[in-house]
Amino acid sequence: MRPVYIAGVGMTPFRKPGTSGGDYPALATEAARVALDDAGIDFEEIEQVCVGYVHAESTAGQRAVHGLGRTGVPVQNLTNNCASGSSALFYARQLVAGGLADCVLALGFEVMRPGPLGARAYPETTDPIAPFLEASWAVREPTGAPVMLDLFRNAALEHMERYGTTREQLAAVAAKNHHHSVDNPFAQFRDDVTLDDVLADRVVADPLTRLQCSPTSDGAAAIVVCSEGFAADHPDLDTTVEIAGQALASDTDAAFTSRSAIEVVGRSVSERAGRAAFDQAGLRPADADVVELHDCFSINEIITLEALGFCDEGDGGRLAIDGVTAHGGDVVVNPSGGLISKGHPLGATGLAQCVELTWQLRGEAGDRQVPDADVAVAHNLGLGSAAVVTVLRTTA
């Protein structure tokens, strides 16, 4: 496998649906133009385009890049629920790593409909996981909320029962991530909220309050990846950031037969993707300075930190409340605000995580900069399932 560098990154601000213009080609073009400008190249140098999204027509990727030029290159459209953006990046990296291309654009976007998370994004008729859940412990005590919410609520209850995790620990994750996004001009929410605010907010699916749930969002993100040779031909191109390891995993039987909601929402699949990505990079969780992970709900930050090996199983609850994962802690988790506060336009999310981490590794993250960051980890999860873990490293 050849080394793969992040040559350019770009994203739009994430916005509440109905306030973004609702035009995905415009959002995608904006993000891609920023990434191309960041790389200092023209769209004509892109050899293949990998596009991730959930809610748009079959050749939406082509429409998304028409604004950049109609060069006739292959455009592949990928979809993997909330991991669609990372799935596009995974393909793009494979193309460069395998010597099939020297410069590839990965692009992700989503224009969502207003409404509670899940209700529109995952209509029951096409819910990919519903068939597995009918008889599962995972959806005991259904609240009538969308199945997605009940799943994560049950995972939270299970974590509380098994490991003694508290409501305060769950709420601390959300308070931290909302606090982080105050300094992020790309975030959908920038209000500083306290632990008490999170606890006192409207209960969406007990124990999860509204401030612990990622919103529906519109937005786009783009990353140009390139080979060593391409970088050598473009001396101004910044190759500070290398994709040192990356893995995409899908569920095994464990997710469906364990009768554990924690498993159903992705513990094992995240663990397997994480282990493979760290192994590829020759690094360990302890090497990471900064992490962007899939906190679609507060409980999932806790589960994911355990799954990726940032702490022991059952011990994730203490990390946010003890300040370990905040600015100034051992490892800064979701400095962008995460899905909870930056927003979650499905196809853009995974790429936006790596955009933020690229800025962090380059020292371009402004007021939310993690000092001296050299190793960064992104974790993006799509139920149904696809977990993508990406390990980025500075080359300088």
Added chain:
Amino acid sequence: MRPVYIAGVGMTPFRKPGTSGGDYPALATEAARVALDDAGIDFEEIEQVCVGYVHAESTAGQRAVHGLGRTGVPVQNLTNNCASGSSALFYARQLVAGGLADCVLALGFEVMRPGPLGARAYPETTDPIAPFLEASWAVREPTGAPVMLDLFRNAALEHMERYGTTREQLAAVAAKNHHHSVDNPFAQFRDDVTLDDVLADRVVADPLTRLQCSPTSDGAAAIVVCSEGFAADHPDLDTTVEIAGQALASDTDAAFTSRSAIEVVGRSVSERAGRAAFDQAGLRPADADVVELHDCFSINEIITLEALGFCDEGDGGRLAIDGVTAHGGDVVVNPSGGLISKGHPLGATGLAQCVELTWQLRGEAGDRQVPDADVAVAHNLGLGSAAVVTVLRTTA
């Protein structure tokens, strides 16, 4: 690039929607099992799965392979309108060619709703090409039919005006393909029809009669591709067929600014994909013994044969009516019956073309065998756009 072999192929019969059971995971599992059995391997040996479809949820590929085993490998879902199946195969081949995997499953399926072609498959609200057509010559004289039909109807009228192509020549394409499918147990239609039957059939969008239009269909197809090393480790594996060349192209400005319906329905994009695939293989159209091409409507077989270089521009009309492309002719085109008569389950179509051609190159095509076939060409087109041309060659 490493050589890539077709290790195993499988497909379900193509059937009218409403008569297939309507269960895409069952269809997909059936096709994949046949392909795995044909390769003589277990699903556990598959390192990555590339799945193509249009009308199913975001992680449909994962559901489609759960019946084979939940091994946790990466599953990537690809969508490119009617070229979705070939887009999956294109990805799978890249993975093996680039040394990223040694054994990959490409899988495509579609369960469609009953109704006239286009009406359901391309609702106007998500029609990827409609925005480009509003002011175009290509949809002059709209008939009120779905835009897809009007497009191909106008391409036919344009071909008749510019090159003197006749209604009989158009009808001869359909009569040939219906005749071919009489010997194909996998075909949706197996009725032998005459040129007069085609001409006398109900007019769908003048000059196209019903028998000149591909139907809506349910079905699935699967192909296992592998590397030389994988084949060496599996001595019983049949590596008769190599993917010698393959290219995926998207539209350039020509498709939108030419004011030519022939361009809008894919002439240039097919030409570019074809040239690139033949160049890669080091072969020419004259080397081909058998072709499966995207005859979604009779006119498109004529346009495509010109675009791929099987005859001069404007000369395609005579090929079917003169017997050049029938059994016994210079090159047998659509021995399976093509989309017109075998059926057109969108995500399965491109893979099913290569399944048929693999059988032809191995000498396993039964009563529709093209004698001594050594070089085969598949052409799969998705408006919006993606044209995939695959050149297959025997290694023996």
